Amino acid sequence: MKSQFLPLAYWGSYRGSSIREDALNVIVTIEGKEAIPVRAIPLLTDWEILSPDVCARIFSGDDTLQYFKGMSAHRLSPDGGHQVMEQREWANWIARKLRACSERIEAAQASHESGYQQWRQESLALLPAGAFVWREAFEAAHKREYGPNCKRARFNRDTFNPTACELNYDPQHGPCENWRELVMEGFERLIPAPSKATTPAPAVTENASSAPMDGITTAQVAAIFDGLHYTAENWPKRLSDTKWLQPALLELGAAGGATSLWCPAKLAQLIHVRRQGTEKQKTLEALNKKFKNNSVLKPWSTDWNEHYEMFNDAN
Incomplete structure (x- = not known):
């Protein structure tokens, strides 16, 4: 009909x-x-x-x-x-x-x-x-x-x-650049958690950093950061061969990097500092919206908020 x-x-x-x-x-x-x-x-x-x-x-x-x-x-x-x-x-x-x-x-x-x-x-x-x-x-x-x-x-x-x-x-x-994220909005908690590292995780004491030990996968990066600097189809290639993104790499995976793990807070910071002029503040706000609305990013919100507060021109 x-x-x-x-x-x-x-x-x-x-x-x-x-x-x-x-x-x-x-x-x-x-x-x-x-x-x-x-x-x-x-x-x-x-x-x-x-x-x-x-x-x-x-x-x-x-x-x-x-x-x-x-x-x-x-x-x-x-x-x-x-x-x-x-x-x-x-x-x-x-x-x-x-x-x-x-x-x-x-x-x-x-x-x-x-x-x-x-x-x-x-x-x-x-x-x-x-x-x-x-x-x-x-x-x-x-x-x-x-x-x-x-x-x-x-x-x-x-x-x-x-x-x-x-x-x-x-x-x-x-119909829009972020249509995948739009369709799956509200279902983020149903997304399977990224695979655990095969090597034993270091012991964490009560006083250790609360930062998560795992990151998000290449596919999750592509979906979450679609339209921010790169489109979803370009993100996997850029993650594998772009030097300025490598500081966000937590673990290099197999399958051409498809199973690699990335720190989303660090990625967001790197994306932001690459922008120039008025686009820099616009990108900062767009990234901040991602961390506010996407539950997958919640474990890294503290790290991101520190960066946001430091660079937010609206304050």
């Missing part, structure tokens, strides 16, 4: 926009069950169906899509549990925000294509972080609604193409 919000009604027919080439598997496991972040749903078919506004309508109780009727979204709780998101929350808050976003862009857009791209960038972020659907239930509803034996296929065999609606859980395109 295409989007019904204006100008979303015709935006929904477009596919793909980003030139990004690396993939992200969007499946997460919660209490032993596979789940899909709500923000990932529009990307599973390259925005062909189920755009953010359509998702909001489904979860608010709209019965236009017959086989998605009654499907609920869930939200991760800070205590590690999860709860069902009420239909009224979707109807009165999320769906309305999406409609307002669409109307604002339509009123100001210089061209249809520029407005469409802006809509995709902004609308995905308006879906709530940490919201998800159970994969099994979603796939069952999707198959009945868009599968090869659905009503669309039976009554429009000459025009309906079920492959256009197939689900791809490794999307390679997104």
